[in-house]
Structure formats: structure tokens, C-alpha cells
Amino acid sequence: xxxxxxxxxxxxxxxxxxxxxxxxxxxxxxxxxxxxxxxxxxxxxxxxxxxxxxxxxxxxxxxxxxxxxxxxxxxxxxxxxxxxxxxxxxxxxxxxxxxxxxxxxxxxxxxxxxxxxxxxxxxxxxxxxxxxxxxxxxxxxxxxxxxxxxxxxxxxxxxxxxxxxxxxxxxxxxxxxxxxxxxxxxxxxxxxxxxxxxxxxxxxxxxxxxxxxxxxxxxxxxxxxxxxxxxxxxxxxxxxxxxxxxxxxxxxxxxxxxxxxxxxxxxxxxxxxxxxxxxxxxxxxxxxxxxxxxxxxxxxxxxxxxxxxxxxxxxxxxxxxxxxxxxxxxxxxxxxxxxxxxxxxxxxxxxxxxxxxxxxxxxxxxxxxxxxxxxxxxxx
Numbered sequence: 001x002x003x004x005x006x007x008x009x010x011x012x013x014x015x016x017x018x019x020x021x022x023x024x025x026x027x028x029x030x031x032x033x034x035x036x037x038x039x040x041x042x043x044x045x046x047x048x049x050x051x052x053x054x055x056x057x058x059x060x061x062x063x064x065x066x067x068x069x070x071x072x073x074x075x076x077x078x079x080x081x082x083x084x085x086x087x088x089x090x091x092x093x094x095x096x097x098x099x100x101x102x103x104x105x106x107x108x109x110x111x112x113x114x115x116x117x118x119x120x121x122x123x124x125x126x127x128x129x130x131x132x133x134x135x136x137x138x139x140x141x142x143x144x145x146x147x148x149x150x151x152x153x154x155x156x157x158x159x160x161x162x163x164x165x166x167x168x169x170x171x172x173x174x175x176x177x178x179x180x181x182x183x184x185x186x187x188x189x190x191x192x193x194x195x196x197x198x199x200x201x202x203x204x205x206x207x208x209x210x211x212x213x214x215x216x217x218x219x220x221x222x223x224x225x226x227x228x229x230x231x232x233x234x235x236x237x238x239x240x241x242x243x244x245x246x247x248x249x250x251x252x253x254x255x256x257x258x259x260x261x262x263x264x265x266x267x268x269x270x271x272x273x274x275x276x277x278x279x280x281x282x283x284x285x286x287x288x289x290x291x292x293x294x295x296x297x298x299x300x301x302x303x304x305x306x307x308x309x310x311x312x313x314x315x316x317x318x319x320x321x322x323x324x325x326x327x328x329x330x331x332x333x334x335x336x337x338x339x340x341x342x343x344x345x346x347x348x349x350x351x352x353x354x355x356x357x358x359x360x361x362x363x364x365x366x367x368x369x370x371x372x373x374x375x376x377x378x379x380x
Contacts, residue, residue: 001121003173004039005248005260006032007047007214008232010086012060014052015236015292016318021059023234026268028067032233032247035263036071039249043119044077047214047230048084048133048177050092072103080117082132083108084177084214089132107132107175110142116162123254124171129162129208131155131176133215151178152200159204171256174205177214180222183229186239202227209256218243219262226258235271238294238319269316278303282313294319343371 009028013020036044051060071077081104083089089108096106096113107113107130117128139158140148148154155178166172179185181199202223205211211227217240219231230248235241246264270291274281277299293314297303299322307320347367348359359367 001043001119001126002039002041002249002251003212004036004041004044005047005212005228005230005250006044006233007177007212007230008049008084008217009046009064010049010052010232010234010236011064012052012056013234013236019057019059020234020236021057021063023268024060025063027233027265028063030268031265033067033070035247035265036075036077041077041249042121043128044071044079045128045173045175045212046079046081047175047212048082049086049214049232050081050084052086054086054088054091068104076103078103078105078119080105080128080130080175081107082130082175082177082214085133087133089134105130110134110138110158114158114162116166126252127166127170127172129159129166129172129174131158131162131174131178133177134158151198152204155200156204163207171252172208173252174208174211175214176205176211179215180213180227183216183222184218184220186217186237186243209252210250210258210260212248219246219248225260228260230262233265234267238271238273241271241273274314278306278310281310286314289314290316293317294321297322344368 009024011021011024013024050064068079071079081092083092087108089110091108092106093108093113094106096108099106105113105117110132113132114130117130118125119128120126134142134154136148136150136154139154140146143157143161145157148157155176159174163172178200179198180202182202205224205227209226211222213222213227213229216229217232217236218229220229221227222229228248231243231245232240234245235243244262244264245267246262248260248262250258250260252258270288272288272291273294273296274286275296275298276284278297281295281297291314293316295310295314295317297306297320302322307317310317310320344364344367348364351357351359
């Protein structure tokens with residue numbers, strides 16, 4: 001059986017004040033659907049965060065409806081969707097019993113959507129186990145288990161409760177939305193919890209032939225070749241500029257062995273960081289100047305109205321930083337606070353530590369002159 005594993009579409013995502021719905025529509029219709037036609041999977045797995053928030057904009061819901069229609073109705077490919085921490089489990093579960101008859105399995109509320117889904121191939125049954133995101137308190141109440149205190153114990157208990165009713169040697173694929181310990185996170189992921197309690201251990205999924213994960217936006221393994229994050233549909237923050245975005249195509253054979261391939265998706269507009277002085281950025285040749293841009297200016301002095309002027313060259317510039325205000329190092333400062341220093345010494349130390357250069361003789365003379373004038377005024 002062949003499957004496509006995708007996650008974290010975040011339909012209706014706001015990016016620096018603007019909706020990305022058009023970008024999401026383009027990549028789904030121009031990249032994802034053609035890839036589905038090429039690969040011809042037996043099932044598509046969407047591992048949570050369908051939407052970016054619990055009450056998504058109407059355009060985002062319409063887009064999801066269009067894509068689901070293309071997959072489940074036109075192409076007759078089953079699709080299993082679980083809720084993530086950005087979704088409303090209750091809204092995602094609406095009409096779930098009716099939709100199952102059309103090959104669309106919407107899994108959100110634990111009480112009605114966590115039953116295993118059985119699909120058949122040449123060798124028999126493949127059992128898909130949906131593990132939609134839920135707070136530990138919700139799972140504790142659902143399972144009536146007071147021992148559940150954090151995400152790890154909650155996911156472990158939920159998984160074990162389903163595995164207990166399945167044939168031991170059956171082929172099983174889990175779909176989950178969690179933060180597996182050791183995973184690479186990015187700025188655009190909403191924390192599941194604080195203080196490290198959000199993370200779970202990968203061994204929870206050891207009894208599955210494959211686990212399709214969502215939540216972390218970088219495609220990556222999670223402790224095993226068969227426990228994987230597909231990553232998000234698009235780059236949703238500038239911390240993701242170096243990440244590849246795409247989907248995982250997997251195949252499970254009769255013995256339960258799984259092989260996977262990562263297939264990249266090409267966005268209409270990339271998310272990039274450009275670096276240089278203001279003059280360099282305004283003059284350089286850039287064939288993709290309509291990408292979503294963050295400009296890191298290297299100028300020593302302030303640039304007046306830099307954002308507006310750069311926008312004439314880069315219409316989708318989203319953010320601007322100035323390296324003159326920051327110094328990329330460990331943050332440690334080796335200052336002897338017991339040593340008696342003059343005002344000029346302190347200014348020299350400041351320039352060396354925070355501006356990464358020394359004062360020249362002319363600057364020292366000028367600063368010394370200013371300091372003497374200040375002292376004279378103070379004594380009058």
C-alpha cells in the first residue's frame with residue numbers, strides 16, 4: 001500500500017499581517033494535486049494543523065473543501081485527517097460519520113473519532129490509528145486514568161488503549177500530532193506546553209510499522225526511520241528559511257516493512273533573508289525580488305526610511321533588522337568592574353565590545369573635548 005504523509009498546512013495563516021491563503025492555494029493546486037496524480041497513493045495522511053487557528057477564515061475552509069473534493073470525490077482516494085493543536089477538534093469532527101462514507105476520515109474529538117481505520121491492499125488489512133492532538137487533561141478524562149499528568153503519559157496511554165484491541169501482528173500506521181523529544185523546532189510552532197512537559201518519547205510508537213507525525217515544521221526523523229515528520233506545507237517563519245518543504249511518499253509491503261521518499265514542493269514565492277548594506281541591496285540583481293524577504297542591514301549608520309525604500313525594490317519585504325545594533329556572539333562580556341577607568345576608557349570599551357571596532361585618534365580627541373566641556377559646565 002502506498003501512502004502520502006503531509007502535515008501542518010496551517011490554512012489561513014497570517015504572515016506579518018497578510019494572509020497566505022493564495023500561496024497555499026497555489027502550492028496545493030499546482031504542486032500537491034499534480035503530485036498526487038503522479039504517485040497515485042492508496043491513502044493520504046494529514047497529521048494535524050489543517051488550519052492555523054480554531055476558527056479559520058472562510059477562505060481557508062473553502063480551500064480545504066476544494067482540495068478534499070479533488071482527492072476524495074474526483075480521485076476516490078481515502079484521506080485521514082487528524083486535528084492538531086491549532087485546530088478545533090470539535091469543528092474538525094463535524095459530520096465525521098457521514099464523511100467516512102465518502103472516504104474522508106476527520107479525526108478530532110476523542111469520543112467519536114479515534115477508532116482504528118482499516119484499509120485493504122493485496123496482502124490484507126492495514127490498520128491506521130488516528131491519535132489527534134488533545135490536552136493531557138482531556139485524555140485523562142476520556143480514559144479515566146488519574147496517572148496521566150503530561151503529554152508523554154497522555155499519548156502513551158491513548159496509544160496503548162487502542163493497540164490493546166488490535167491484532168498483535170497486524171500492519172499498523174499511527175497518525176499523531178506531538179513534539180517528540182530531540183526534534184528540531186522553529187519559531188512558527190505554537191508551544192504545546194511550558195517547562196519541557198510538552199515533549200514525548202519516540203518509544204511510544206515502537207509497535208507501529210510507521211508513524212506519520214505533525215507539529216514540527218522541519219522534515220525529520222524522530223528516533224527512527226519509520227517515525228517521521230513530513231514538515232509544513234510552506235515556510236511559515238524566517239527561522240525556516242533553510243528548511244526544505246514537501247511531502248513523504250511511503251509504501252508498506254506484506255511483511256509490514258516501510259520505505260519512504262521525501263519529495264520537495266516548490267512555492268510560488270520563497271521565504272528568504274538577504275544581507276548587505278542598504279546600497280548593496282538596492283543595487284544588486286535579484287531575479288526573485290518578489291519573494292517574502294527579511295533584510296538584514298549591515299550599515300554602520302542608520303538608514304532613513306529604509307523599509308519604504310527597500311519595498312520599491314522588494315515588494316514583499318516583511319521585516320528589517322540592523323546588524324549595527326546587534327553583535328552575534330555568546331553574549332559574554334569580560335569587564336573588570338574593580339579597575340578604575342576614565343570616561344574615555346569606558347567609551348572605548350563600549351565601542352570594542354558592542355560595535356566591534358576601536359576608536360581612531362581623531363574620534364578620541366573629539367570625545368575627550370566633549371567630556372571636558374561637560375565637566376566645565378557641571379562645575380559652573
